[in-house]
Amino acid sequence: MKKKILITAVLTLFFSAISFAQPGMGLGPCKGKNLTDKEKIEKFSGIPNLTDEQITKIKKLRTEHMKEVTQKQALLKEKRAHLKVLMTQDNPNQKEIDKTVNEINSLRGDLMKSRIDMQLKIRSLLTDEQKVYFDKKVISGEHHHPKGFHNNRAARK
DSSP: OHHHHHHHHHHHHHHHHHHHTSTTTTSSTTTTTTOOHHHHHHHHHOOOSOOHHHHHHHHHHHHHHHHHHHHHHHHHHHHHHHHHHHHTSSSOOHHHHHHHHHHHHHHHHHHHHHHHHHHHHHHHTSOHHHHHHHIIIIISOTTTSOTTHHHHHHHHO
């Protein structure tokens, strides 16, 4: 039983990784294919007038961040799958469930701290004018939820 669950979890992670590796993913269908690094960062971060030096430093920070969080994200998915297994057993072990929930919350906290650290490092590279755009789009979270997103989701319930 455990073997089947582990194999299912691994295959799910594998196919998820493949889908995110497709061209243009995250930018809409094939959008952003021909954009330069500067254009991509300016378009999706909302930061205008970035210098080449800022672009280089931002790319380096993002790469370091991705290296740091990739394993934690995979572990988080694994813990969530394990929690589902624990909860669907005939006689769920409350102590084991609580332990897994605490591990999930710890990983989520670590990922949030890492994301905030990266954002603050990027922000420190910006001019005062650029910080206004960065704060509005990234820090306030406007880039995560397009206009009307919450209203549409509420309407579906």
